[in-house]
Amino acid sequence: MLEVTGLRVAYGGIQAVRSITFHVNEGEMVALIGANGAGKTSTLKAIARVLDAAGGDVHFCGEKITRIAPHDVIRQGIALVPEGRGVFPRLTVAENLAMGAFVRNDAVDIEKDLKMVFGYFPRLKEREAQLAGTLSGGEQQMLAIGRALMSRPRMLLLDEPSMGLAPIMVQKIFEVIRAVAAQGMTILLIEQNAKLALETSQRGYVMESGEITLHGAAGDLLNDPKVRAAYLGE
Amino acid sequence: MDIFLQQIINGLVQGSIYALVALGYTMVYGIMGLINFAHGEVVMIGTLVAISVAGTLIKAGVPVALAGVNGLAAAVLVCMALGWGLERIAYRPLRNAPRLTPLITAIGMSIVLQNVAMIVWGRNYLTFPHLLPKVNFEFAGAHFTAIQVMIVGVSGLTMAGLVFLVYRTRLGMAMRATAQNPQVASLMGVNSNRVISAAFVIGSALGALAGVMVGTYYEIAHYQMGFMLGLKAFTAAVLGGIGNLAGAMAGGILLGIIEALGAGYIGDLTGGFFGSHYQDIFAFIVLIVVLMFKPSGLFGEKTGDRA
Numbered sequence: 001m002l003e004v005t006g007l008r009v010a011y012g013g014i015q016a017v018r019s020i021t022f023h024v025n026e027g028e029m030v031a032l033i034g035a036n037g038a039g040k041t042s043t044l045k046a047i048a049r050v051l052d053a054a055g056g057d058v059h060f061c062g063e064k065i066t067r068i069a070p071h072d073v074i075r076q077g078i079a080l081v082p083e084g085r086g087v088f089p090r091l092t093v094a095e096n097l098a099m100g101a102f103v104r105n106d107a108v109d110i111e112k113d114l115k116m117v118f119g120y121f122p123r124l125k126e127r128e129a130q131l132a133g134t135l136s137g138g139e140q141q142m143l144a145i146g147r148a149l150m151s152r153p154r155m156l157l158l159d160e161p162s163m164g165l166a167p168i169m170v171q172k173i174f175e176v177i178r179a180v181a182a183q184g185m186t187i188l189l190i191e192q193n194a195k196l197a198l199e200t201s202q203r204g205y206v207m208e209s210g211e212i213t214l215h216g217a218a219g220d221l222l223n224d225p226k227v228r229a230a231y232l233g234e
Numbered sequence: 235m236d237i238f239l240q241q242i243i244n245g246l247v248q249g250s251i252y253a254l255v256a257l258g259y260t261m262v263y264g265i266m267g268l269i270n271f272a273h274g275e276v277v278m279i280g281t282l283v284a285i286s287v288a289g290t291l292i293k294a295g296v297p298v299a300l301a302g303v304n305g306l307a308a309a310v311l312v313c314m315a316l317g318w319g320l321e322r323i324a325y326r327p328l329r330n331a332p333r334l335t336p337l338i339t340a341i342g343m344s345i346v347l348q349n350v351a352m353i354v355w356g357r358n359y360l361t362f363p364h365l366l367p368k369v370n371f372e373f374a375g376a377h378f379t380a381i382q383v384m385i386v387g388v389s390g391l392t393m394a395g396l397v398f399l400v401y402r403t404r405l406g407m408a409m410r411a412t413a414q415n416p417q418v419a420s421l422m423g424v425n426s427n428r429v430i431s432a433a434f435v436i437g438s439a440l441g442a443l444a445g446v447m448v449g450t451y452y453e454i455a456h457y458q459m460g461f462m463l464g465l466k467a468f469t470a471a472v473l474g475g476i477g478n479l480a481g482a483m484a485g486g487i488l489l490g491i492i493e494a495l496g497a498g499y500i501g502d503l504t505g506g507f508f509g510s511h512y513q514d515i516f517a518f519i520v521l522i523v524v525l526m527f528k529p530s531g532l533f534g535e536k537t538g539d540r541a
Binding site for chain 1: 404410425
């Protein structure tokens with residue numbers, strides 16, 4: 001479904017991503033793990049067109065999306081939940097969710113998806129009229145995921161959904177991510193918490209200094225001595 | 235006491251005009267962090283276009299009211315196009331330039347527009363046609379005219395319409411989202427270029443309306459009139475907290491009232507040494523005081539070091 005070939009991302013002269021190639025199949029959850037600064041977020045940003053790729057290509061459902069306008073990515077069916085959540089702080093929870101459905105005009109189905117999001121995250125329903133800036137970090141992450149789902153995407157890109165959250169909140173968020181995946185959603189997940197990411201995904205890629213150094217089934221990576229030593233603290 | 239009430243009324247009228255112009259500054263600043271110093275000139279062009287169109291129609295025998303409506307419509311349309319064009323030609327190419335660059339460009343555009351207006355309309359003062367009959371009202375010893383009532387009323391309705399647009403429509407939500415986080419708004423499918431254009435176009439339409447009101451009120455116009463008006467409206471926007479809609483409205487009205495009261499009492503307070511023609515100093519005292527003690531303004535949420 002998503003094909004990334006030879007993707008490069010550079011900031012000025014510095015290569016953050018050096019020609020990486022990977023893919024995500026339809027209905028699959030794939031983890032991209034690696035240390036801080038390995039180039040994971042840059043990869044996601046280049047796919048979502050927040051950053052320009054310095055080279056290489058991104059295809060989605062057979063269509064080349066490497067150079068489309070940033071605001072058209074979501075129209076292709078790709079929704080990014082950005083690092084640090086990126087909720088609109090002075091918009092209410094309800095308005096943030098409405099922004100997720102900005103590109104849609106099927107009011108009836110939007111209402112259905114809103115019910116679905118509130119089903120996943122009852123807390124958001126309780127705080128519907130509150131400004132998003134007043135929510136806790138975990139609630140903001142719920143909102144960011146809920147907002148992405150409101151676009152009824154074909155694929156979700158999740159950038160560090162566990163970052164800065166209490167363990168109990170991480171549990172809750174990942175329960176929902178698993179539930180969404182179980183509905184058949186295609187997901188590309190970036191995580192520093194490699195164990196959690198690999199336990200949740202079917203396949204994984206390991207990134208180091210801008211390159212993919214290892215890939216395979218998530219279970220195999222979990223048992224790989226190199227991965228265990230580098231990312232699982234063993 | 236009746237001087238006090240009289241000056242409050244005068245200040246409210248002048249303040250409504252400042253508020254409309256201030257909204258143009260604040261909308262653009264809120265979305266892209268740019269102070270569009272050419273906005274005062276957009277207002278001036280609005281006034282002059284209205285003079286030309288309404289004046290020509292009146293000479294051709296068209297009823298005054300109809301000529302006035304046409305003059306206003308022409309001013310609004312020309313200014314909307316002007317605001318859109320300014321952004322496209324002058325500011326969009328500089329979107330990723332250092333912040334000082336578009337600011338200097340804005341001052342440059344202001345000079346260009348003044349000179350274009352001077353070439354088109356000449357260097358002399360122009361008289362604005364009488365669009366409304368001179369009807370006077372009296373309330374508790376204070377006098378006011380139909381024109382003043384119209385200015386306050388139309389400004390109030392227009393501002394209510396703007397609040398509706400920004401807080402109750404899809405475009406308004408996209409504008410607020412873009413102001414808060416342009417990158418994420420773009421991820422949601424918002425075309426930031428369109429939102430920025432909309433801010434310029436709407437701000438310019440409000441400016442045109444203000445320009446026509448100024449013309450109707452003072453019955454005089456000049457190619458340099460946009461400078462002082464723009465500077466005062468900018469002061470009003472800063473007073474309210476630039477980037478904040480409610481702030482621009484409150485700041486405009488407050489500044490109008492401060493100025494009117496200042497002009498009303500300066501003679502008494504200085505024993506006649508300064509007359510009411512010194513009223514312009516009050517706006518700038520306000521600007522200096524706000525920048526020194528509360529640079530985020532009355533409603534401002536945060537202060538940055540943005541130019």
